[in-house]
Amino acid sequence: MDNESKLDNDSNEEVAGTAPAPQSSLPLIITLVALLIYFGFQTFALLAERGNLGQVKASQESALQEAQKTQAQFRTIVTKTGELADKGHAGAKMVMEGLQRQGMGMAGPAKAPEKSSEKTEAKPAK
Numbered sequence: 001m002d003n004e005s006k007l008d009n010d011s012n013e014e015v016a017g018t019a020p021a022p023q024s025s026l027p028l029i030i031t032l033v034a035l036l037i038y039f040g041f042q043t044f045a046l047l048a049e050r051g052n053l054g055q056v057k058a059s060q061e062s063a064l065q066e067a068q069k070t071q072a073q074f075r076t077i078v079t080k081t082g083e084l085a086d087k088g089h090a091g092a093k094m095v096m097e098g099l100q101r102q103g104m105g106m107a108g109p110a111k112a113p114e115k116s117s118e119k120t121e122a123k124p125a126k
Contacts, residue, residue, distance in 0.1 A: 078104070 029058035078099065 081092050085096045
């Protein structure tokens with residue numbers, strides 16, 4: 001009797017197993033469509049932002065050129081003032097010292113610090 005019930009169950013499983021239950025692909029399709037819309041929107045937003053940044057850069061170009069001209073003029077003035085200070089002009093020296101305190105002075109020719117003879121002499125070892 002056990003064998004007959006096993007055969008009956010096997011035959012029932014074969015009949016039921018031949019036609020799998022239909023699976024819905026609707027959630028997968030909705031997910032893919034949502035991702036496509038999301039990435040499309042992000043791409044569009046980034047392209048629009050890139051265009052805006054290009055316009056801002058173009059509008060600042062003239063201000064940048066003016067700043068570079070001003071920097072070049074400042075360098076020229078500092079260089080000439082430094083030359084005057086090197087020649088001994090007291091006012092130019094004062095201006096250069098003030099600029100160097102603020103960290104804006106030009107690095108002139110490096111003057112080697114005078115070494116005292118005491119530091120350079122070799123001391124005999126005991």
